[in-house]
Amino acid sequence: MKYKGKGNIREHIMEMSHLASKLKALKLEISDDFLVHLVLLSLPAQFNQFKVSYNCQKDKWTLNELISFCVQEEERMKQETTESAHFASTSKGKGKRKRKEAATKGLVQKKQHLGNDQKKKESGPPKCFLCQEPSHLKPDCPKYHAWRVKKGIIRALVCFEVNLVSVPRNTWWIDSGATTHISVSMQGCLNYRKPNDVERYIYVGDGKHVEVKAIGTFRLLLDTGFYLDFQDTCIVPSFRRNLVSVSKLDKSGYYCSFGNGEFSLSLNSNVIGTGSLTYCDKLYMLDIVTSYNETLHVDSRGTERKLNNENSATIWHKRLGHISKMRIDRLVSDGVLSNLNFTDLKICVECIKGKQTKTKRLDATRSSDVLELIHTDTCGPFPSASWNGQQYFISFIDDYSRYGYLYLIHEKSQSLEVFKSFKLEVENQLNKKIKCVRSDRGGEYYGRYDGSGEQRPGPFAKFLEECGIVPQYTMPGWPSMNGVSERRNITLKDMVRSMISHSTLPEPLWGEALKTATYILNRVPTKAAVKTPYELWTGKKPCLTHLRIWGCPAEARPYRPNEKKLDSKTVSSYFIGYSERSRGYKFYDPATKSIFETGTATFFEDVEFGGRNKVRDIVFEEESISIPTVTFDNTQINVPVGEKVIQEPQQDNVIHSPVHNEQPQQPQLRRSTRERRSAIPSDFHVYLQENEEPDGMIENDPINFSQAMQSSNSQNWIDAMNEEYKSMQDNKVWDLVLLPEGTKPIGCKWIFKTKRDSKGNVERHKARLVAKGYTQKEGIDFKETFLQFQQKTLLG
Template structure:
């Protein structure tokens, strides 16, 4: 009897245990042991060792064993699961007559399961004559061209042969200008398939199927998690190249290619079995085990040894000193056999792939004696692990380090509080004494050196990986107790995502009620019926927390905001312009405060927009959560400006301007949100951003009078010393003033699922080749949202300015490569979430600028990228990275345009400082590393090369003649603006970032 079942609802329910529902993959092996001859058992063992070849292939390899068998076949569940197929296409006999006359190629992927080294694809190159197969693992499809160049050089060097024809499909990885130009330059004919006719590339398609069949068989036999599919594919290629093929009349591909039988370099073993590797590490003690229990993952491409993976130490060993237990599976039998999910896969789904490099996983299918093949880019000697998890490819020894799946956990916190994971965080407890030089923070002078379009981390949810915990990159041990409490409180309260959630919390419910009382008290609206032909605007609730200077919660703030995007110009609004404080101005004030010892205070205007009167007739829907029977069918006729309306900022600023002028403050010409009042040598400065106000200066009496006056005009909250302004955290000590967006970065990493990612040490690759249409399209709105948040973050992170500028060029048609570049920036931010700009007291307020240009750096249109940064009092205050609007015909021209931009910025800064009463009699220094551009600026020479930039030339020459600026030459290694024009190597990048004055007071010590 096979089974029994009971009738239920017209169906019979089969009664079977969970163990019976899916037989073990080894059930066929057990059946063979129970009812088979010893010869058949031994033949089956070779079947498993050799990657599950057919019975006919085994007959050619072991004719004596086959003759002793009573059966001419055996049942293998792994083969059935891995090789089950439909009917094949008819074959065509048009083989080439010499090696490498025709090379077939195809790309497989992307795999939903990313390997532990971050690979999602592989590309194959098959010699049509011998059917020898080369396999290269890829992280991105655009690496195919690089792989082909490597393969082409290998063929030329190792086999002294020339490739005549390359056959592939019409994928963009093959059919692009760069690839075609390379083939044309080397006389290689590129034959492609017709549309939707994959059978024309049948050799490569069939080879991919063969590789995957063998790889799946290897995986299923020993229940190997699918994270290791890359090792399985490389092992499959290694084995297939050394076994007879029916298409070659059962000749061995490698033998046919070499013209002689090479045999096996060392005995073959069952993939995924338990093995014991002799421990050669010098750190092994006398009483420690002499071997490590590992899993066998194939054969090395560059060394004569077995690849063995040791999970507990997170290392891969390449050794010949190995003992195998081929009948014992390393991984438990509970691993999933079908589908792509398994225990280890769930642990690694959200670990982001490592950064792309020029070196690609080498072909492991054809390692021959004396042949050097590029190998795993993640390798390094285990006794010298490099900092931050980076691995040195030049130190490849017998012991090899690789990435390991690690246990992961769902992230529970919105950011990292000071009490995070005391077991692995250096944060001191409450009783710990503050460090000797606390920065409210004590600063340190040492810098801290797959849907397919969606990264797996995002699809799987917000998680964190214990291999790279965020506590390794954020510490609060350098902060004073008061400032530590402040930064902790920023994340101590969760913000509700909707009004229903807010009403469930008494604190937020009271905040909403307080907002409604303030609106009604101010006479903001009347309840009326909606007139015919009028359309009301919607509204929503927005929530935030207001903190005091000591970090304690001042109040829960709920704000009713109108949905102004539904307004219509000319009907319910007219003029809308209102000045907004420039972040450049804020940084200039901070530099002045650091150099002059000015105080810094912060004020908040409660319900600021309600102080502005509306001139237009505007109707708004009832506030969510506050409708009643008396207001059913009615709308709000607005009489006062409300947050969200297009005209509200203009109405509010007009009211605020009148209040400031009334008490003698003058508006700056450089920034209209800046108000200044001088009394002799005393000065008071105010800058306003909507309802957030920063006050600085050296006149404490005037500051007190200003607060009293503003309190009479508006409802003002005095927040004390400046600590948190527009999402920017401000810390002050005797070292200076430090600004960062630590919480903003941590929130961004959490929302994108990148808290557990492996960090990288630069925001963009050196010599990146990002271009339009490169890859599959991704979600445009999501891409724009991410880039927009990074643009705001760049206000305190000049180190990402260039990278953000590059990805922002692809807002309209973002592709997978562009999204990968965005996620690389996030991985870089993970390495130092608390990094920011330090404003120190250098004893002067001189103006300096550095300008640079990357000539023809954009591969899309060959336009140059200008970059500049300016310093006030030795502190970085403004910076910019921008593609030039026209194509420059020479590097001197590109540099000259960058100089013009830098001079414009210096002139604006000079105007701003003059308004602040700061006059510098010295010429402003504009540093440039291009002597030709400097010569053109000083002398009217080379007219043919400069006549098309006459305006810039006359502008710069005029400022030089006035003595306003001087243009000293600077060496390229000291050119600070270089970081704003191109991707730099890690060492050079961090050197410049340090010189710019960036520090990380949150770096673990």
């Protein structure tokens, strides 16, 4: 679509942008650069010069910039054809300007920007327009200067700006109509002085005059690496841009060239500066870096000119990509570079911008007493929830003692509630007050960000303020400022990973492992304190005799008020931690998948329960028929996995009623006897085992798998179990089927018996795997008994 002049240019561009949005909705997306190109193609011939200006640009415009520039171009074309943006004049009337042009018509131009000399014929010696003397012109007339001093008019002429656009104050603009350099501020001024009566005012194009505040010297660093000094520069705060006078540069011996939207400044055929035409206001802007106190002077009385010194360390520092001074010294010492002058090598702003790093963390100031400073941090969420569904944990660490508290939480919003409980406990126990709390700037501590992007204090911060506790927050992006908590989190997670990896317990028990790790860290030495955290916190030395390996198997005796006389007194379980409010241990029962606490237990820490040989793997691999290798006391056993053989006795190991099978009644009586003997303390069993040979005592048969593995005949029992398992496989005793819905599977257990001859000598060890039919209840698991048999006569 073409722009035919109906409406304004803004409406035309917005209509094309709307069409592009419709195409994008149809999955025909048009890039912004291509849309700008289409808009330029749709403009009529009146905008041809505008199109050429766009093609000369290095940077591409956005659609919004194109709209702004097109609107300005449209307004410019509506105005008069005469240039109204910038002009210079010394009078208000047109007649005076014509007379001035006639008076200066005979002057020969010293330099032309296009390089073409124009020779004009002179019809006699020129005369002064004011006094009619042939020896000089009006600008050099003594009477004219006396009149100007009397009126207080400065000799400088500058342009007057009509079109007002936003101009950066640190830019310098080339002005062919100004007779002096103009600066709008004192920034970058090397030295200055007050103006005299002749330099007091500057006349602008509309006939008005503006006041000059000072006369100074400015230094510019051009993008080519040259330095340029402007002396006798007028400082006029009422101006909107810094102006560079072309006529003053010309008098100083410089050559200015304009063309194709580019400006170049040359000295002795060397280009020392460049500029470019801006399309927002049609002015040339000088390409500079910043102002520096270096050498290259320009003034009306003569210019001291100095090009780059090849021995300058600053120049070579930039040529070599801003490398360090030490590396430049090596190049000089190796003979790659000649001796350089390092006196001009000062602080490089570009190096600071490109290489700035975080400042070195200062040494922390330690507290002198407990509760003076508490470090806290929230960690999570973890991939899997803990046993009770928590996915986060929050820690509180005392800076003086390094004693830590740890709480498992479901959400970060629980941080304040947990801190209140922690505060009440520690302040009551130590009879002291918390003074400072150090944390990061997380939302649970500092507060959330509102709609304006500002972080407002949250409930946690307000509670600290109410309690008179001084909060200490880290800087954004500086977690190392809360290094105590961050390091504690890393240590805890490393310990938990190692503990779970060494054990055979499910991953959701990471919460219990985390509490155990905190319990241990409070009782072991730390580099930050002379004594252990527990001793500094409580004043007592810690006792470590009760510590056990996390995740080790154990026979624990829980409190069961409904326990029957023939029930097993212990439960085969795993140690998972220490009781928080009691003197006892916490255990995990894999059979019931529950956690209980008790103070009576026997731990099997010497059992290799990690790595490839995991006893608990047998429990969960019910459908597998492979025979994994299990290690107990440096012995190996091939245990069947097709049935729940090993772990089921943890819940109930005693037969309450006889089973109707072909076995004699004597073994059941012996089992009843063995159950009664299990009530004897475990240390007495150890005593009997240690004194078996000297006293000639006979070891009783074990009543469960754990006792069989701890007995002196453990290898014999392992061989017996392998023999029983092989026999059952050969006879195809079982078939693997799916468990019907609503039914409960019947467990099984091992029966161990030592076969002896008439003299009491051991003949063999027998192990039998039997089903626990006594666990069935009439009316629930079965309704009638049935014995399948057939008479031999019926078979014939």
